[in-house]
Amino acid sequence: MVASKVPAVAGPDLESMPETTTTPLHSGRDPIDVRTAPDRYRHWRLHVEGRIATLALDVDESGGLAPGYELKLNSYDLGVDIELADAVQRLRFEHPEVAAVVIRSARERVFCAGANIRMLGGSNHAHKVAFCKFTNETRCAIEDASAYSGQRYLCAINGTAAGGGYELAMAADWILLVDDGSSAVSLPEVALLGVLPGTGGLVRLVDKRKVRRDRADFFSTTEEGVRGRRALEWGLVDEIAPSSRFDAAVETRARALAATSDRPRAARGIRLRDLERRIEGERIRYRYVEADIDREMRACRIRIEGPAGASPADIDGLVPAGDAFWPLALAREIEDLILHLRHNEPAIGTLVMASEGDLDAVAAYDAFLLAHRAHWLVREIRLYWKRLLKRIDLTARSLLALVEPGSCFAGFLLELVLAADRGYMLEGPFEDGGAEAVVRLTESNFGCFPGVNGLTRLEARGLDDEEAVSRARRQIGRDLTAADAEAHRLVTFTPDDIDWEDEVRIALEERAAFSPDALTGLEASLRCPGPETMESRIFGRLTAWQNWIFQRPNAVGERGALTLYGTGARADFDRKRV
């Protein structure tokens, strides 16, 4: 929320990037790359001491992802959040001993001013949406770490926390606010910018923190926010402490949170090494994942390779395998690919997922993960798959899964088929003979990987029939051919080899012909049936409204509040309610 001059910073141009048909790769600009590591952080400092880790925000003003804005007052852009997401992830895998994480500012009197307004004002709509989605996922990942991984988060607000700054704090288990007479928490978006606190703020205020909704209304329309004792009384923060005792209060609270954790004290973490990715023309290659972009079809064909070897014989083999352990390596590669496509290939609207490998080997890995679920690293890997699958659910691309002979969709990998908007499975063998395609359900498909609505992907496919899931459950361990898979709702259509190519082509062509906006809305609506959760409300209700507001002249028109912010001119609203 800062006016700034235009610094010359190398990097992608957010204004012109995501909506052009040629991608930044093609225009010679650097793509947005989510791969980073603590030794390359520009904006965060990660410090681990025993059971407590501290993530200190110290944004490099000139370190924005694109030219045109300065990240003053610890305001952030996507680059800052990419580092945060990386840190949250690494803390889980690399630091099993860390039981509590303190998020604070490295600056005096300023915690975080939220998303950089110049960045938002200068970004096109697609980038704003992609940015908000990523930051929302990061905050949900923090909550997930606390709820399921025993890594508890404390947010120590040692200065002003405005907008996205306070929203970040709300992702933590505990908010400790310095009571210095001036530091406030605030959500000034409506009052100042004509948009919403869209990183989950409005939802967490009432759903998670259970702030009375009339007070939430007042708070969310009050530019200067709320300080000290009132913030505590209203439940906006959990604790206040004067400046002189602030650090001590942080330490006490961090230790208290750590005491509630079940994370192992003596375990050794694994290192998440830099992910190798090669982009060769239209092909993106990883160790186990290969993706080919078909610009004419506006599609990306993703081939997932099964494990190269057998799963470790026992749990002692796991930690030495580290990030080379196939399910973990694969998850990292798929996640990187999805994020790469989201941020750099906006015109590629359909993701087609196929797999190739030994079904038994995949099933063995799945069984390993089930058998050792109590082990801290197995738990992390399974939770990672849960988050990855949610990220796929939340990706605004059409998802098609192709199940062909030689594919290896079993257990957790089968969730990719269940995540798809449509699954096609070959009925019978291909003309040249050979085996039929089969898939295999395991216990993993019945509760390990709920979506944002709290349902498993199988449950989301069986809302009309309470018995559907239990019938499917009786198929655990069996090789299911196309007819069985269709009967148990695992796939949508089962063309035979004569129709296969045509049906797939037609599905792709049709998808490519529809309005991308309509498809985004359609898929988001259909992927998330049944009950609402806080997460589904964040990604559905709040995000949809925000994305609408982001398009409206009252925000982004010539006289819109977001456009005029920092110029001194007043916004000129169209007063008609819609």
Next chain:
Amino acid sequence: MSSVDLNDRIPNNVDLASDRRLQRALEQWQPAFLDWWREMGPVAGAAPEAYLRTAISVDRSGWANFGFTRMPDYRWGVFLADPEPDRRIGFGDHRGEPVWQRVPGDYRAALRRLIVIQGDTEPASVEQQRHLGRTCPSGYDLRNLFQINVEEGRHLWAMVYLLHAYFGRDGREEAQALLERRSGDADRPRILTAFNERTPDWLALFMFTFLTDRDGKFQLHSLAESAFDPLARTCRFMLTEEAHHMFVGITGLARVVERTCEVMRTHRTDDVRPFGVIDLPTFQRYLNFHFSVTLDLFGAEISTNAAGGYTGGLKGRFHESDIDDDHRLDHATYPVLQWVDGAFRRIDFPALNALNERLRADFVADVETGLGRINRIIRSFGVDFQLALPHVAFNRRVGMFADLDVTPEGAVIDGETWRRREAEWLPSESDRAYIRSLMPEAVTEPGKFANWIAPPSRGINHHPIDFEYVRLD
């Protein structure tokens, strides 16, 4: 089945033998087609052998192979006109781009719909005409009816081929549905209203083939311009066959008129019914009816569908390439006849939206030419009578004139007057009963013709008129 057998059974130039998917689709569809043919095809007593032409290739020697065939054994084939090298899209937004050999996803639903609508008319007309064999005026005419029927059947095959080859599963489902709808069936009617009317007698058949098959000609011409090349090529070949149907229509009507005028001249009277021929006023009423019903087939005068089809390159205009304009029509206008402030006036509309109207106007001009030939026959007998097409607003059920009551001369009248005078303009039940009374049974003896129609000037494929075109034994 060997490819030789297959090509023999289903003559084709689409390389059916090497396309397993198409083979399987057609092999599954063919028995259902034959069932349909047996149930809804021509009622012809003990399966007669008819002297029919069968297309076995698209070249000059192959498209008209004559021989005696029992109809269910007719070899329905799949033929596309030869491809034009480097054919380009001739109109719309994609003008100048290469034509499409596959259906683009963007236009898939619209193209499928066009093909289904065209395809639905083919079996429909067979169903409409199925009883006419019992009342045919000659073996020659019966043979012509059968020829039309088997070729309508082949045109159905042509559309089914496109659905099978290019539209995947839902194409197959649509192909199946083409066999499930029935002309005039209350529950499963044919798509277009005109194809749910029975063709009750031979005068109606000749009117239908003169007028309604001519609508088909114009539809096929506009589809022959399509950017979807297989459709264009299919329709170009269908047009060669459709020409015969219109030949049957116009020569049939001419022979009716010729016979009537002969009687008028011989007996010096207008009152010809006592002589068992079709009086010209009744002829005119049939003409009024069939003309107005056929005009409805062109659709609404102002149509966004037609505009979308043109802009997308799916369906062009009649003889598109001969028209001297930009073939995009973004800013062009076209005068459309409207009833405004108590008068018929031509009002300019965006040409893109007026494409149905334009095709209808091309059709009317073509019909006028044909009618001129028939009027010349009347004059050649010294008979003082002129057949005339009714006003385009007469008896319409589709489009902006549907709510108006209009005389054949174009006077707008009130509903009461219309009801009182309708029988002057449209065939009454007594007209139809009279026509039926002329056709009590089939005339099939070679060389013999029913009293109400003159023989043709020549036979089929250089055979004499008294050739045994249909063997009924």
